[in-house]
Amino acid sequence: xxxxxxxxxxxxxxxxxxxxxxxxxxxxxxxxxxxxxxxxxxxxxxxxxxxxxxxxxxxxxxxxxxxxxxxxxxxxxxxxxxxxxxxxxxxxxxxxxxxxxxxxxxxxxxxx
Amino acid sequence: xxxxxxxxxxxxxxxxxxxxxxxxxxxxxxxxxxxxxxxxxxxxxxxxxxxxxxxxxxxxxxxxxxxxxxxxxxxxxxxxxxxxxxxxxxxxxxxxxxxxxxxxxxxxxxxxx
Numbered sequence: 001x002x003x004x005x006x007x008x009x010x011x012x013x014x015x016x017x018x019x020x021x022x023x024x025x026x027x028x029x030x031x032x033x034x035x036x037x038x039x040x041x042x043x044x045x046x047x048x049x050x051x052x053x054x055x056x057x058x059x060x061x062x063x064x065x066x067x068x069x070x071x072x073x074x075x076x077x078x079x080x081x082x083x084x085x086x087x088x089x090x091x092x093x094x095x096x097x098x099x100x101x102x103x104x105x106x107x108x109x110x111x112x
Numbered sequence: 113x114x115x116x117x118x119x120x121x122x123x124x125x126x127x128x129x130x131x132x133x134x135x136x137x138x139x140x141x142x143x144x145x146x147x148x149x150x151x152x153x154x155x156x157x158x159x160x161x162x163x164x165x166x167x168x169x170x171x172x173x174x175x176x177x178x179x180x181x182x183x184x185x186x187x188x189x190x191x192x193x194x195x196x197x198x199x200x201x202x203x204x205x206x207x208x209x210x211x212x213x214x215x216x217x218x219x220x221x222x223x224x225x
Contacts, residue, residue: 009152032210043202044155046213089154093210098143098162100214101171104154 004092006103013080014111020076021106023090027071031093035064035075038087038105047075047088080110113138118203118217125193125224133188133220135203141215142208144186146170146178149200149219158201161186162208193224 005024013019025033032051036044048057053068061078077084087105094101119134137144142163147155147170157170161180175197177189186205190197200221204214 006154034213036214043216043218044214045216049211049213051211087154091155091214096210097168098160098208099157099168099170100145100160101157102147102155104152 004090004101004103006088006090006106008106009104010107010109012109012111015081017080017110018076018078019080019108020074021088021108023073023075023092023103025071025073025090025092026094027069029095030068030071031096033066033073033093034091034100035073036089036091036102038089040086044089075106077108080108082110082112084108085110115139116203116205116215116217118201118220120220121218122221123223125190125222127193127195127224129193130189130191131193131222133190133201133203133222135186135188135217136184137186137203137205137215138184139205139215140183141205142183143206143212144180145204145214146176146186146188147202147204148172149202155202158188190222195224198222198224 035047038044055066146158159178
């Protein structure tokens with residue numbers, strides 16, 4: 001069973017709120033974790049690729065942390081804006097042979 | 113660069129028909145993937161390839177076949193289409209490093225009736 005779990009499944013926040021979501025993955029044999037942003041009617045676009053325990057990445061108001069020993073990554077959005085509304089996906093490399101498995105995503109809706 | 117190109121954009125199939133979804137990339141990427149979008153389930157991996165002549169099964173390979181005769185192309189074949197294969201299919205590619213992000217095509221929306 002290939003388990004990449006994301007929570008919550010959906011989130012509704014007001015403009016200006018800060019929010020965070022979780023991606024859980026197997027803590028053994030870690031290779032890399034990816035975060036993608038997926039807007040409706042578009043294709044997913046990469047946000048971050050994380051490979052080292054303790055990694056922290058930041059792009060504007062969005063940041064991510066990684067804990068490979070306990071098997072989770074957090075994605076944070078500071079001061080959410082309506083344009084942040086999208087589904088946020090994490091993906092985990094299960095082996096060195098290229099197998100990249102996605103979680104079910106967190107759907108974020110930001111109301112003005 | 114065109115990036116990752118998927119054709120067709122839309123297709124309606126009758127149950128039992130077959131078709132090939134085309135995917136081509138011009139970035140000299142070794143890794144290529146086929147995913148399907150299932151509602152509330154994110155993206156499910158169908159097949160992937162780490163280079164020409166090498167393919168492997170993902171999470172949901174049943175009912176599909178792939179080939180990778182060139183670095184650029186990674187077609188996905190549906191044999192005997194079933195309503196359960198109604199979905200949006202995404203092709204993606206990347207360089208052969210796990211810290212290299214995926215580049216996605218625009219998707220193919222397939223309906224099987």
